[in-house]
Amino acid sequence: MTDSRPPRASDPLVQPDGKVTTLDARGEIDGLRRSLRALPDIEPDPELWERIQEQAAARPKGMGQRLPLAVAASLLLAVTAGILGANLLQGPPADSAAIRALKERSMKLEPFTRNIHADPVTAAFQYRIADVDSQLAGVTDGRLSQAETQRLWGRRVALMESLAEVRRARAALQAAVY
């Protein structure tokens, strides 16, 4: 006989793994989720926008200004190769051999760039590597050309090699001192 009354919060439900669930516990988590979404935004320091503008103006004219040209160049290349339609419809093309090689090099360097003694020098390298990573995020939705992708991976590898070199130099210095 089926119990047709609506479920109560305290009703136990048996999970496939044998654990018991109650609606009130579930409801509590749902309530927490709603509360998380209800947390207010936080206003940054009133002067932050000014600092951002100053920093952006002070940085060398770099990728932001060069990119339209790079995009135009890669578009021209894509049209020439007759792959523009396929690229736009299917997302990013497969990695070139050069990009694959850079990725492999990057993976090999990873162990040498972890657990490094923290200081401003290594932190600066880590920031730069993370900055490159944030730009590489554009690869997944097809925003970056192969040329730009290769340039970024090359930059990442160069930074990691520098960081690994810092680590090696420190180890050598310590060995010499002690």
Next chain:
Amino acid sequence: MAGLSSTLLTSETARGLKRGDPAAQAEAYRVLAPPLMGMAQRILGDRGLAEEVVQDTFVSMIERAGSLRSAEAAVGWVRQTAVNHCLMRLRSPWQQRRIAGPMREAADPSQEAPRDENLRDLERALARLAPETRMVIWLHDVEGYTHREIGRLFGRTESFSKSQLARGYGKLTGKETVTGGEDDGFATTASVGPACAT
């Protein structure tokens, strides 16, 4: 209201961003900076670090908005960039001392802390979680990331995200027996314990 997922730029502002229009950049900052700051501060637990994230994100936006495929992608791009900057700081041994400590009290409670007592409790409880756990909870439940996306972000599996989420809610509710479930990491078990007021 927290979260960038429900924040929109007008199409005029988004198009202006792509063109590098300073007025559009200022407008995008006005609209996006507070939710971005909310996300970063709750993930990192440090106002100074959160402002650094906002600053780095918007400097990148000013430099690179022209390369966006579409104006509509601007908010998603800003959010992803900010998330990457948060993650970078979580991973940096140099920053871990700042992040690991308890979340600083707001300098001016009337301006920053939620007026609702329950929300204040939630802020405090959130601040006591491990930074990675906070980040998983925020990305999943406020920003709407999937477990797969979070796992990929951390260079881990989908299960990592689910277990972090379950562990986090277990601590927030005081129910350590919260276990992983099928779709969102929960098959909430019936233990009792002190709940974070909601």
